Amino acid sequence: MKNDSRMLLAGVWLFVACSACVAAPAGWDDLARTPPMGWNSWNTFRLEINEEVVRGMADVFVEKGFKRAGYEFIVIDDGWQIDRDDQGNIIVNKDKFPSGIKALADYIHSKGLKLGIYSDAGYSTCGGFPGSLGYEYQDARQYAAWGVDYLKFDWCHTGNKSAPDSYQLMRRALEKAGRPIVFSICEWGTSQPWEWGKGVGHLWRTTFDIRPCWDCGRKTISNGRQVENFIGFTKILDLQVGLASYAGPGHWNDPDMLEVGNGELTLDENRAHFSLWCILAAPLMLGNDIRSATPEILDILLNEEAIAVNQDPLGKQGVKVRDDGDLEVWSKPLHDGSRAVVLFNRSDMKQNLGVLWTEIGYPSHLKAKVRDLWKKKDVGSSRGGYADDVPPHGVVMVKVMP
Numbered sequence: 001m002k003n004d005s006r007m008l009l010a011g012v013w014l015f016v017a018c019s020a021c022v023a024a025p026a027g028w029d030d031l032a033r034t035p036p037m038g039w040n041s042w043n044t045f046r047l048e049i050n051e052e053v054v055r056g057m058a059d060v061f062v063e064k065g066f067k068r069a070g071y072e073f074i075v076i077d078d079g080w081q082i083d084r085d086d087q088g089n090i091i092v093n094k095d096k097f098p099s100g101i102k103a104l105a106d107y108i109h110s111k112g113l114k115l116g117i118y119s120d121a122g123y124s125t126c127g128g129f130p131g132s133l134g135y136e137y138q139d140a141r142q143y144a145a146w147g148v149d150y151l152k153f154d155w156c157h158t159g160n161k162s163a164p165d166s167y168q169l170m171r172r173a174l175e176k177a178g179r180p181i182v183f184s185i186c187e188w189g190t191s192q193p194w195e196w197g198k199g200v201g202h203l204w205r206t207t208f209d210i211r212p213c214w215d216c217g218r219k220t221i222s223n224g225r226q227v228e229n230f231i232g233f234t235k236i237l238d239l240q241v242g243l244a245s246y247a248g249p250g251h252w253n254d255p256d257m258l259e260v261g262n263g264e265l266t267l268d269e270n271r272a273h274f275s276l277w278c279i280l281a282a283p284l285m286l287g288n289d290i291r292s293a294t295p296e297i298l299d300i301l302l303n304e305e306a307i308a309v310n311q312d313p314l315g316k317q318g319v320k321v322r323d324d325g326d327l328e329v330w331s332k333p334l335h336d337g338s339r340a341v342v343l344f345n346r347s348d349m350k351q352n353l354g355v356l357w358t359e360i361g362y363p364s365h366l367k368a369k370v371r372d373l374w375k376k377k378d379v380g381s382s383r384g385g386y387a388d389d390v391p392p393h394g395v396v397m398v399k400v401m402p
Contacts (some may be wrong), residue, residue: 043287067113122155137177266393321360343390370402
């Protein structure tokens, strides 16, 4: 009887311990070992998002191969919330989401995907809906109860709040909520979040908002200084120079969502935009209406060889290794010792552009195989370097394999 009691106690203890292990959230730093991939509603739908659209995006993720290519998050941006009740609980806009967020999360999860949601560190969101200021722990518990997997946390209407303190507060709230939730810091780079974001969030915006254009921009005033807001992808690209050392597995620089398939970007510009975000190890958050994407746009977004560069487990952000004005060379080291290289032509005419092996960390005498990631074919072996014709506002993207 004495031994039986010990065995019973041991069994109870083992059950409790194992249950605790199952319930405990994954380690914070392990939630985004590679840059997050998914879709966000903002770039196309702004505040006019609804349940039907979100469910449709999840269906398309499966039907058109986005899930198979590695995209997993469906993120509802601003406009899903409408008020708070007498207990301070956030209220979902039932006109837009009649089934509620929990039912929507269940549907997304049934597809093998993950649901993301949006809030703000201020008293209201950028769209004028209730923010999380003063409700951080309450909101985090609610998101966890709904089954949310990703939180984009914006920075409107925050007054003189400290960004590091505000985001650390929500980070702690998410962890206490007991569900693994990827945390996206959307502070627009105004307080250099790359310097303090590691360990607080899994990704942090490095610039103001992107727009679907080549190099547009609008001057605004922020913190008493003139800045350029609502900018095209080439201007955002320029602002990533010097930030590579801050990125790595579990913590990523975020140059904002993709505009591939939006606006008046040409096919070559769309391909350049996607290629450079892959080289940057940027989060790949689609911003177009993928339900109506053309075959040419789908070919860009579903290029698994380009995506593999972005998702490479080494987790190195690519860097610009040469800048000759309109002609640039970007390179990213990969885990197998190879290099991904983008030859980028900003000019308005076709240009022949090359890369030297010494620019990407190889000796000049090395003979290496070169594979074109957009043509999806090997283009031969080369010693000392590689060159190709690059279309105007376009790229050649290759993998160099010693």
